[in-house]
Amino acid sequence: MQTYQQATEALHAFLAKFNKGVDVEPDLDLFEARVVTSLRFLHFIMLIEELSGVEIDPGEIDIAQLKSVSAIQAHFLSSLPDAAVGAE
Numbered sequence: 568m569q570t571y572q573q574a575t576e577a578l579h580a581f582l583a584k585f586n587k588g589v590d591v592e593p594d595l596d597l598f599e600a601r602v603v604t605s606l607r608f609l610h611f612i613m614l615i616e617e618l619s620g621v622e623i624d625p626g627e628i629d630i631a632q633l634k635s636v637s638a639i640q641a642h643f644l645s646s647l648p649d650a651a652v653g654a655e
Contacts, residue, residue, distance in 0.1 A: 570648045578614065581610075593640075
C-alpha cells in the first residue's frame with residue numbers, strides 16, 4: 568500500500584505527463600483547466616482507484632470529489648498512511 572505522500576506524487580506525475588508546463592496547484596479545477604480531458608478521464612479514474620484502493624462506481628461518480636488535487640486527497644487519499652502529515 569502506498570502512503571499519502573507517494574500517492575500524491577504519483578497523481579502529480581500523471582497530471583504533469585500530459586500537461587507540460589502547467590502548474591497544478593492543489594485547488595486548480597482540473598476539468599476547467601483541461602488538465603484532465605474526456606480522453607484521459609478513464610485513465611484518471613483508474614489511477615485514483617489504484618492509488619487509493621477504493622473502487623469508483625462509474626454510475627455514481629461525484630465530479631466534485633475529482634475536481635482538484637485537494638478534493639482527491641480529501642475524498643480518496645485521506646485514509647492512506649501518513650495522510651495527517653501530508654495534509655498539514
